[in-house]
Amino acid sequence: MNLVLMVWRQENARTVGHMQRIEAKDISPDMSFLEMLDVVNQRLTVAGQSPITFDHDCREGICGSCGVVINGVPHGPQPGTTTCQLHMRHFRDGQVVVIEPFRARAFPVIRDLMIDRSAFDRVIAAGGFITSPTGSAPDGNAMLVSKGAADAAMDAAACIGCGACVAACPNASAMLFVGAKVSHLGLLPQGRPERWSRVHAMVAAMDAEGFGGCTNYLECTAVCPKNVSPDFIGRLNRDLIGAVFLARPRVASTEAG
């Protein structure tokens, strides 16, 4: 198949970018989107032009490194799929494909389609550690986790931190990401002791990075490659309200369960 790419090209964080029209001929429908870009880059390099810079690592939808906005939708037209797992058969022959980087003040463009997502790392780091005994293996069944909590924590932990939620949100809000991270530890007994301090610290870090607020557009959940539920945003709000109005002013280290 033949495609016409309209790609965002930007030298570095300080320069102004522009859209570049690139013809992508003889693309196999079985290629992934990133393989298509590899082929285009190979040709650009041979022709003496600079290849399109984009982020990627595992290419199997688990690391969260990849991600571009394809025809106005982060990670492209296939729901619940990362850019690396998106295949060219979801495009039509002759289609114009507009490719832009994830856009947010907190995610500055490094070059072309590659963005700096260390804002997410700082939010994670702000969440801190869990209290966990090291040394001998824990006794089986010493710490009971209900089926409901285990399932919900697992759903939250599915977040790979790709940033598509921020990219899709008209407010560039990171609430789905932060909600998932706060919930996945807060739901489990191992993460309960720091539940209140964690939500404080992560929300403070989120705000410091300059993300917007949630106004319930639900665009984040529509593009999330892991289908993380907006329930976790509700849970984030609930946890922060709980932390401010219910948490007792003591070191919460005995607050297990």
Add this chain to the structure above:
Amino acid sequence: MFGLIPFFRSTIGKKVLMAVSGVLLFAFCVEHVTGALLFLKGPGAINGYGRLLHYSAALIWFFRAGLIVAAVVHVTFATLLYFQELAARPVGYRNRRYLRASYAARTMKYSGPFLLAFVIFHLAHLTWGYNVVPGPFIAGDIYANMLNGFRTGWVALVYVGAVSLLGLHLLHGTHSMFESLGLRHRRVESLLFGFARVAALAISVGLALAPAAVFLRMIGG
């Protein structure tokens, strides 16, 4: 740890304030529908209702103060969040497609300011008695003032248009306030959404009946 001030400075805290003030404004709307429906019963009913409201100066100013505070908080934090959101994406997309965002959600920032403008017009018309509509203003005769106003075509249309916008604002707002207060959960999701729809529709239709009835000459000839 967050104190109260840092909490209300945080993105989530600001939204909580908008939701709490939104609940108060919502409750006022429900009460206001009752008042507006009394117009349909006739002059005795609505003027009597007006006298009841004014029974005690202390009481009415207690409620007015609450509403003024709620409105100021609601608009102030909406504005602050709006600028935070503008700043959060300095470079926009060339190509943008919405997948789930509803029309009501995307127009909150327009329906809100229009409502503010309407509220001021509405107070000027029926509370302060300024000359914003043709015809005389009679202090204390709510029925006559409403009838007089709505007899002018454009005034009735402004009222119907504004309460339709209110319905749109409440359609998203009522649902949004549950989420801002942390009440979102898939088990109650359809319930909350259903409540938002019914409430928004009931409030806007309830408020539109009086101006529409006069406009269509079903009341007052």
